[in-house]
Amino acid sequence: MIKISSGERERRLTVHVADTQEKIEKGLMFVEKLPENEGMLFVFSEKTYGGFWMKNTLIPLSIAFLDSDGKILKILHMEPCKEEECPAYDPELSYHYAIEVNLGWFEKNQIKEGDDVFLE
Template identity: 80%
Template sequence: MKNRIKTKMIKILSGNRATRLTVQVADTQRKREKGLMFVGKLPENEGMLFVFSEKIYGGFWMKDTFIPLSIAFLDSDGKILKILDMVPCKEEKCPIYNPGLFYRYAIEVNLGWFEKNQIKEGDYVKLD
């Protein structure tokens, strides 16, 4: 069962509000590479948390991803540095969604979820 993906509840702090989100934790290379590929539907308040062992620079792509997503890139303290919207890609060459900065975590959710919940760059995610 070592490849089974675990889930956890996180809180996103925006002003005086705390928004809960249930995330699948992608904390291995294999889980990060698969991400939300081939997922047909993502429940409203669920997403995926990508955990990297150190800060990285680079982006995500949407190859074989069937649903449009929004992604937040976070620093080591859980601060949201950048939020981008991403669309599915069925082609061989898919665009890379790069925040243009180093980050330690990323969270993918349904397209527009951050905006709908008034979550913005500069807000914090409580990961523990």
């Protein structure tokens, strides 16, 4: 479970943790439905660069990239891709964590870049 603070508002999100290379590479591939208040938290052992791709991902997602303190640096929107070549969604900055949720979840919950994420 994580808590996201945006000003006076707090929102909780149940997350599946991807903290090994295998889990990070698989991500939400082949998931047909993601419950409304669930997502995936990607944990990198050190600062990382580069993007995420949506190969074999069946649902549209939003992704937030976080620094080591849990501050949201960038939010991107990603579309499913069943092709052999899929685009990468690159925040063009270094990050330590990433959170994937259903497309539009951050906006629906008034969560934006600069907000803080806490592990519970």
